[in-house]
Amino acid sequence: MNKLTFILIFVLAVLVSVVFAVESRAEMPGAPEGITEGAEDMPVYQFPVVKPEINLYTGFNSVHLDGSHNAAEYQYLKDSIILGGEMRVITYPHRLHLDFNILNEKDYDADISYAYSDVVLFRFQNTTLFHNLDNIRLSSGSVNSVDGPGEHYGIKSSMNNFVLRLKAPDFPAHFYISGNYFEKNGTRQQISLLGSANFNNRVRTTRERETEWTTKEVTVGVNSLLGPVEVDISHSEKRFSPGPEHVLFNEYASAGATRNAGVYPYSLNPAIKSSANTLKLHTLYSGGLVASATFTKIKKENTESGAKADYFIGSGQVMWMIMPKLTFFLKYRHKDMDIDNPETIFIIAGIPVCSSTNNSAGTYRCEIRPSISSMTDTVSGILRYRPFGGFTLTGEYSYEDVRRDNYEEWHLPRDTERNAVSLSADAKIAKNVKLMAKYTHRNISNPATNNEPEKADEGKVNLSWMPLLELNASLGYDIAKGKSDDLHIPDSSGNRVPSADRSNMKRQRLTANLSYLLLKDVSLTFTYAYIDNKVEQDLVYNNATGAPLTDHSIPYKEVANNYSFDAAYMPKSNFLLNAGVSHTNSKGNFYPSDLLGQSGINSFSSIKIRETVFSVLGKYTVRKIFDIGVQYRYSRFEDVLDHPDDDVNDGKAHAVLLTLRKEW
Amino acid sequence: MKPIKTILIMLFLAGIVLTACESLKTARPMLPMKEYEKMLVGSLEAEYVGTDTCLATCHYHDDQKKNLDASTMGVQISKKTHMPIVNCEACHGPGSLAIEGLTREQVEEDARNGKQTKCRYEMLIEITKLPAPAKSLICLKCHAKYEDFNLHTWNSGVHAINDVSCSDCHKIHMGPDLIIRKEEMENLCEKCHFKAKAEFSLPSHHPVHEKKIFCISCHEPHGSEIEKNLKKTTVKEVCVQCHADKEGPYTFEHSENMEDCTTCHSPHGSINNNLLKARQPFLCLQCHSGHRTSATSTTKAEFYTRCTDCHSRIHGTDIPGASGTGRFTQ
Numbered sequence: 001m002n003k004l005t006f007i008l009i010f011v012l013a014v015l016v017s018v019v020f021a022v023e024s025r026a027e028m029p030g031a032p033e034g035i036t037e038g039a040e041d042m043p044v045y046q047f048p049v050v051k052p053e054i055n056l057y058t059g060f061n062s063v064h065l066d067g068s069h070n071a072a073e074y075q076y077l078k079d080s081i082i083l084g085g086e087m088r089v090i091t092y093p094h095r096l097h098l099d100f101n102i103l104n105e106k107d108y109d110a111d112i113s114y115a116y117s118d119v120v121l122f123r124f125q126n127t128t129l130f131h132n133l134d135n136i137r138l139s140s141g142s143v144n145s146v147d148g149p150g151e152h153y154g155i156k157s158s159m160n161n162f163v164l165r166l167k168a169p170d171f172p173a174h175f176y177i178s179g180n181y182f183e184k185n186g187t188r189q190q191i192s193l194l195g196s197a198n199f200n201n202r203v204r205t206t207r208e209r210e211t212e213w214t215t216k217e218v219t220v221g222v223n224s225l226l227g228p229v230e231v232d233i234s235h236s237e238k239r240f241s242p243g244p245e246h247v248l249f250n251e252y253a254s255a256g257a258t259r260n261a262g263v264y265p266y267s268l269n270p271a272i273k274s275s276a277n278t279l280k281l282h283t284l285y286s287g288g289l290v291a292s293a294t295f296t297k298i299k300k301e302n303t304e305s306g307a308k309a310d311y312f313i314g315s316g317q318v319m320w321m322i323m324p325k326l327t328f329f330l331k332y333r334h335k336d337m338d339i340d341n342p343e344t345i346f347i348i349a350g351i352p353v354c355s356s357t358n359n360s361a362g363t364y365r366c367e368i369r370p371s372i373s374s375m376t377d378t379v380s381g382i383l384r385y386r387p388f389g390g391f392t393l394t395g396e397y398s399y400e401d402v403r404r405d406n407y408e409e410w411h412l413p414r415d416t417e418r419n420a421v422s423l424s425a426d427a428k429i430a431k432n433v434k435l436m437a438k439y440t441h442r443n444i445s446n447p448a449t450n451n452e453p454e455k456a457d458e459g460k461v462n463l464s465w466m467p468l469l470e471l472n473a474s475l476g477y478d479i480a481k482g483k484s485d486d487l488h489i490p491d492s493s494g495n496r497v498p499s500a501d502r503s504n505m506k507r508q509r510l511t512a513n514l515s516y517l518l519l520k521d522v523s524l525t526f527t528y529a530y531i532d533n534k535v536e537q538d539l540v541y542n543n544a545t546g547a548p549l550t551d552h553s554i555p556y557k558e559v560a561n562n563y564s565f566d567a568a569y570m571p572k573s574n575f576l577l578n579a580g581v582s583h584t585n586s587k588g589n590f591y592p593s594d595l596l597g598q599s600g601i602n603s604f605s606s607i608k609i610r611e612t613v614f615s616v617l618g619k620y621t622v623r624k625i626f627d628i629g630v631q632y633r634y635s636r637f638e639d640v641l642d643h644p645d646d647d648v649n650d651g652k653a654h655a656v657l658l659t660l661r662k663e664w
Numbered sequence: 665m666k667p668i669k670t671i672l673i674m675l676f677l678a679g680i681v682l683t684a685c686e687s688l689k690t691a692r693p694m695l696p697m698k699e700y701e702k703m704l705v706g707s708l709e710a711e712y713v714g715t716d717t718c719l720a721t722c723h724y725h726d727d728q729k730k731n732l733d734a735s736t737m738g739v740q741i742s743k744k745t746h747m748p749i750v751n752c753e754a755c756h757g758p759g760s761l762a763i764e765g766l767t768r769e770q771v772e773e774d775a776r777n778g779k780q781t782k783c784r785y786e787m788l789i790e791i792t793k794l795p796a797p798a799k800s801l802i803c804l805k806c807h808a809k810y811e812d813f814n815l816h817t818w819n820s821g822v823h824a825i826n827d828v829s830c831s832d833c834h835k836i837h838m839g840p841d842l843i844i845r846k847e848e849m850e851n852l853c854e855k856c857h858f859k860a861k862a863e864f865s866l867p868s869h870h871p872v873h874e875k876k877i878f879c880i881s882c883h884e885p886h887g888s889e890i891e892k893n894l895k896k897t898t899v900k901e902v903c904v905q906c907h908a909d910k911e912g913p914y915t916f917e918h919s920e921n922m923e924d925c926t927t928c929h930s931p932h933g934s935i936n937n938n939l940l941k942a943r944q945p946f947l948c949l950q951c952h953s954g955h956r957t958s959a960t961s962t963t964k965a966e967f968y969t970r971c972t973d974c975h976s977r978i979h980g981t982d983i984p985g986a987s988g989t990g991r992f993t994q
Contacts, residue, residue, distance in 0.1 A: 044746040050734050074871040090734045109846070118739045129876040134937070138973055157906065170743045182906065193974040193993040197986035202966070204973055215908040223813060232813045240908045255986035266994040268982050269909045281677075282816055285804045290819040294889055295673065296897050302913050305982035309913040313897050314672060315889040316679065317820035329820045333889060334672060335898075337923065341915045345982055354915070354984045366984035371913070372920045382825060392827065410919055426827070448920060449927055450950045451941065476858050489953055497953065511858035529862030531935075535942065540953035541968075544961065548953055556946045558935045562865045584865050586935040590946045596968075597959030605943045607935060609867045637867070645969070647937040648867070 047092035052664075056085035059629070059659035061103055069132035069152070071637040071651030076130035076154075080104035082659065093117035106130040106156045121165040128158040133188050136647045138204050155186035155211055172225040182215040192266050196253040205250070212243035213269065223280075232280040242269035259364050265353065270304035288321040305345045307371075312336040329382040339371035372412065373405040390428035397421050402448075411490055413446035436462040442482075450489065450537070453482025453505055470517035478509040489540045491548040499550040500538035508532040521570045531560040533588075541596050549595045556605075558588035574621035584611045587640075608640035609648055629659040701757040705787055710758035715751040718759045728837035735842065755802050755836070761787035791831070799829035814886050821887020828856075833885065846878055853879045860932050868940075869933035881905070882931070899924045903931075914980030916990025922980055944970050 059082045065072055084101035093116050100110040107130055113123040133153040163178040190209035195201040221234030247268040254261040275298070282292035298311040315333040322328055345354040345368075354366040380398035387393070400418040407414045424438035442456040458480040465473045484503040491497050510530040517523050535556040541549045564582035571577075587608040613635045621627040633655045639648040715729065732738045732750070740749040753759055762783045774781040791799060800818075807815060818824055833852055834842045844852060850872055854861040860879075864872045871877055879885075882902050884895045896902045903925045904911040912922055921927045928947060929939045936943045945954070948971045955967035972978055977992040985994040 045741065045748060047739075048730070048733055050730055070867070074874045074876050088734065092739065095734065095739070111846075113843075115736065115739075117741075118736055121736070127876065129871065131871075159906070180905075182908065191973055191976045193976070193985075197974075197993055202974070204966075213909060215905075230813075232816075240911060242909065252986075255988075258984075258986060258988040264994070265983055267977060270912075270914070270982055272908070272911055280813055280816055282813075285807070285815060285819055286801060291679070292816050292820070293677075293679075294816070298897070300911070300913055302915075302982065305915045307913040307915050307982070311897070313889075317817055317889075318679075319819040319824075329825060331820060339913055339917065341913065341917070345915055345984075353982075354988075364984045364988055366988040366990070368915055368984075368990070371917045374920065384825060394825070404920070412919065451927065451947075474858070478859065489951065491953055492956060503950075509859050509862065511862055513858060527858075527861070529858070529865065531862060531866070533942075535946075535950075537950060539946075539949045542953055542956040544956060544958035546956050554946075556942055558942070560866055560935055562862055564865070582865060584867070586867055588935050588943060590943075596957065596964060605946055607943060609935070611867055647970075 050090040052087070052089040054085070054087045055661055055663040056083075057629075057659050057661035058083050059657065061658075062656045064654045066652045068637060068639075068649035068651030069154075070639075070648060071635045072653035072655075073132050074129060075132070075653070075655065076104050076106040076156075077132075077653070078104055082657070117169075119167045119169050121167070122162070124160070124162040126158065126160045128156065130154055130156050130186075133186075134647050135189055137645050138191070138206060153186070153188045153208070155184050155188060158183045158185075174223045176219075176221050176223075178219045178221075180215070180217040184211050184213055186211050190248065190267060192248075192250070194250060194252060196255045198255065201253060207248075209248070209267075210243070210245045212245070213241060214243070215240045221278075229281050229283060232278075234278045236276045236278075238272075238274045238276075240272040242271055246271070257365060262362055264362065264364075268304060270302045272300060272302055274298060274300040290319045292317050306342040308340045310338040310340075325386045327384045329384070331378075331380045331382075333376075333378045335374075335376040335378075337375070338373045340373075341368060341371045343368060369409045370406045372407065372410055374402055376400065376402045392426040394424045394426075395422070396424075411488065411494060411496070412448050415446060416448055417445045419443045432466045434464045436460075447484070450484065450487045450503060451505075451535075453503065454484040454486065456480060456482035456505075472513075472515045474511075474513045476509070476511045478507075480507040481505065487538060489538070491540065492542050492546045497540045497548045497550060500540045500548075500552075502553065503535065503537040504553075505536075506532075506534045523568045525564075525566040527562075527564045529560075529562040531558075531562075531586075533558040539592065543596070551593050551595050554590060554592050556588075556590040558586070560584060560586035574624075574627075576617075576619045578617040579615070581614045582612070584609075586611075606641055606643065607646070607648065610636075610638040610640060612636045612638075626660060626662040629657070629661065631655075631657040631659075633657075701789065705757045705761060705789055709761075710787075711760040712753050712758045713760050713763065715748075715753070718752055718763060731837055750806065754806075755789075755791070757789040759788060796827035796829040796832075797824070799831055800824065803830045814884075817887035817889060819887075822893050823885060824887065847875060849878045849880065850875065853885075863930065863932035863934075866933035866935055868935070868937050870931065870939075872932075899926060910979040912980045915982045916984065916992070917980050918978060918992065944972065 060079070061082050062079050063072070063075060063077045065077050069077075080103065082101075082103050085099075087096070087098040089096045095113075095115040097113045098111070100108070102108040106128065108126070108128050110124070110126045112125075113121075115121045131154060133155060135151070135153055158181075160181040160183075161179065163176060165174055165176040167174050187208050188211055189206055191204065191206050194203035194205050215238065217236060217238040219234050219236035221232060223230065223232035225231075247265045249263055249265055252259065252262065252264045277297045279295045280292070281294075283290055293316040294314070296311070296313045298309075298313075300309040300311075302308070313333070313335045315331070317332075318328075318330045320328045320330075343355075353362075354364045354368070378398065378400040380396060382394060382396045385393045398418075398420045400416075402416040402418075404412060404414055404416075420440060420442045422438060422440035424436070426436045427434070429435050438458075438460040440456075440458040442453075442458075444452060444454050444456075447454060458478070460476070460478045462476040463474065482505045485501055487501045487503055489497050489500045508530070509532075510528075512526075512528045514526045515523070516525075533556075536553050537556070539551045539554050541551065543549055562582065562584045564580065566580040567578070569577040589606045613633070615631065615633040617629065617631045619627055619629045633653075635653045637648075637651045639646075639650050642650075729752070732752075737750040738748065741747065742749050762785055764784065764787075766781060766783060771781045789802075791802065794802075804815070804818075830836075833844060836842065863869070872879065880895075882895060883893045885893060888894055889897065890899070894902050896905070900911070900923055910922075914922075925931070928941055930941050931939060934940055940947055942950070945968050955963070957963045957967050966974070975992040977983075977994065979992075981990055981992055981994060983994040984990050985992070987993075
């Protein structure tokens with residue numbers, strides 16, 4: 001859809017909306033007609049006075065960390081004064097709502113909304129958080145260098161979005177403008193490979209890297225009811241700016257004919273610009289036959305290298321209630337992805353960084369494979385049948401076909417087809433017992449990745465029981481099994497290793513939940529979860545001469561158990577006590593044979609972590625004037641295996657939060 | 665534009681218009697909506713008495729009325745009648761039978777005696793006993809148009825198909841504007857999605873339990889064009905909302921994996937660092953053969969440990985590196 005087409009559709013939509021507006025307004029089906037009938041004689045409605053509601057709180061947050069930041073991954077670990085509050089002011093036609101919480105300089109949120117009658121609606125939201133990042137030790141190898149290391153890394157992420165919606169009064173048209181502004185600031189670890197990168201000349205290096213990037217996105221749109229169809233048309237522009245340190249430089253050794261020794265860029269974060277045009281249509285929702293369609297055209301460009309990606313996505317859904325007991329749903333989606341990467345890359349001042357002919361200093365001789373473009377069509381049909389009250393049967397079939405260009409260069413299949421069929425039942429099997437069961441079978445021909453099985457079966461069952469108003473219990477179990485016998489693992493020359501062809505996977509999830517209102521003022525909740533992932537697959541290593549060695553049916557396992565308990569006690573209406581504890585035990589490993597004399601190659605994959613979080617909260621309201629709150633949180637992250645080079649380490653964190661809140 | 669695309673669009677549009685015409689016909693009730701509502705309360709004699717009459721009779725719902733007045737629904741005024749379009753009876757049906765026989769005097773007398781006067785609430789539409797699609801229809805009869813397109817794919821969405829209704833998530837009487845508070849959102853979703861709750865407790869996770877991001881940061885509970893009720897048009901578009909430095913396109917792409925981040929990552933949580941589906945090097949060895957090495961070589965300790973120590977630009981790069989073919993090392 002080019003710009004002219006877009007503008008024409010936009011103008012047409014507005015014109016047609018004007019034509020249909022008055023008629024459709026008069027014929028609004030489904031509006032609560034009864035309540036307005038006879039109201040002509042009533043006086044003009046006077047809005048009641050709604051008293052403003054305001055509450056503010058302040059306090060102090062004290063934090064302490066001992067060891068790894070894994071114990072408090074998403075906390076900015078600095079003592080600080082806190083501030084927050086909520087305000088609601090309604091003086092018709094104005095409505096204002098404000099909610100904000102400031103925990104510290106890098107951890108806060110705000111939500112502001114304003115409306116003028118129902119014709120102007122505005123909302124702004126901010127969420128700002130701090131993420132402590134890893135500072136890992138490079139695994140032992142031939143040569144490592146440390147180039148300006150940081151002590152601790154962390155990023156402050158600030159997500160801001162707004163929407164302003166204007167409604168034509170007594171006229172079915174909306175105009176809206178919405179925007180997102182995302183900012184990341186901080187430092188992180190940058191790992192890179194120096195040397196010639198050949199087998200006898202590798203140097204891994206780590207350094208601190210400044211992160212200061214932003215994403216800005218603005219969307220402008222209009223929608224209206226055009227008789228039987230409601231239409232929305234929008235355009236959005238998005239820019240990603242990677243900030244001043246978007247590319248790094250280092251001194252590299254010669255790499256044969258590919259690269260002379262010299263200074264070269266590395267780890268480039270390119271600036272990206274993109275735009276999207278979207279057209280949405282749907283019929284009225286309240287009928288027995290409801291349809292909707294969406295068309296989106298997206299253009300993306302990497303402004304550093306010139307790589308481009310165009311997408312066209314069209315989708316449609318239909319719901320048809322054939323009879324009250326039987327409903328049919330049909331969904332279709334078409335995705336056309338066209339990726340165009342350049343033959344020559346210019347990054348710095350017009351000097352080609354990569355070309356197929358140049359081999360001067362500062363330039364690579366390179367080969368660029370054309371990227372993979374593809375077309376994907378997905379269709380699914382769902383039939384829902386309710387033969388009698390409390391029992392629902394649902395059947396679904398879906399088919400997806402992916403067709404790729406440039407597949408040969410990437411050793412990928414030209415086509416991948418996915419077929420899935422599922423059957424589920426939802427039944428009330430006794431007075432207070434509900435059962436949900438679902439079975440799904442998938443068949444995938446020529447998957448593009450080896451972690452997608454060619455054949456898979458999945459079963460789910462969920463039982464919920466509520467014998468008393470005070471007691472609620474549920475138990476859920478999922479199991480999925482899959483297998484492949486036609487894997488594609490290339491050897492060092494890119495040819496498929498035929499002896500490595502088998503993979504089996506098994507995934508299990510068990511969840512149990514029990515909530516009990518023990519006394520009028522005491523409630524208890526227990527939860528337990530078991531997570532189990534297992535894969536058994538043929539792997540390929542290459543020996544010193546480059547000959548592939550197949551390691552058959554190598555098991556990979558992960559298991560986690562999570563237990564949690566929460567208790568709430570409210571002896572008086574102005575006094576609340578709450579306590580909770582959560583403990584997670586997790587471990588995993590894989591078990592290769594000794595083909596390469598691997599004693600040790602699996603050690604990096606061994607993991608055993610125990611994580612415990614305990615919190616207690618007390619809140620007391622003094623004579624309905626103000627309330628006092630105290631919260632304590634303890635978290636412990638334990639790396640049981642204590643591998644020095646892996647990415648997990650022991651840590652403990654304590655946080656105490658004191659608050660004083662006043663309401664008006 | 666390719667001919668197949670044009671044909672597809674024309675077919676879509678034709679289908680939508682035809683369906684829309686049929687939909688309009690079926691959506692229009694044979695009787696005015698008020699007659700259906702009267703039937704639902706059990707008597708065609710029932711009358712609409714107005715919110716003020718209803719509330720003055722028992723005063724029990726005054727706070728709910730206040731919240732409604734403070735919401736978008738409360739300010740929907742009919743230009744024709746100058747009265748609110750949405751009030752108690754818009755959803756609960758005509759109220760005359762519920763307050764039949766009650767007088768202000770009795771209410772005041774009961775209040776003096778510390779007693780709440782009971783109305784015959786069972787004579788209103790018993791919304792809690794309606795099946796989920798019918799409950800949602802009460803909302804959809806107005807929210808079928810003039811909207812911000814949040815409900816564009818509601819009817820064929822996962823929640824609607826699985827009998828989740830509007831009131832399962834939205835507290836209709838809580839103001840303002842039925843917005844679900846951030847601190848409530850996690851519990852709201854996890855009361856059904858136990859598996860997600862468990863995954864957010866794993867060592868590597870998105871900070872949902874920490875209330876720093878929310879389920880709706882990635883999911884659109886009102887329905888979506890793509891699976892898992894995801895927001896945006898593709899999986900990648902969801903992830904690059906926050907991880908924009910990995911968006912691309914790049915000159916050297918990681919095959920087509922970048923289009924679906926879930927090929928390598930478990931977005932809710934994982935035992936492994938960086939939300940990886942499996943630990944390195946196993947994850948990488950599932951598709952790639954290992955580097956050349958011998959049983960005695962020190963290279964074994966580098967090549968069969970954490971692949972991203974060298975291939976640090978695994979999400980894509982514009983710089984070819986020593987191989988000249990883009991192996992994500994630079």
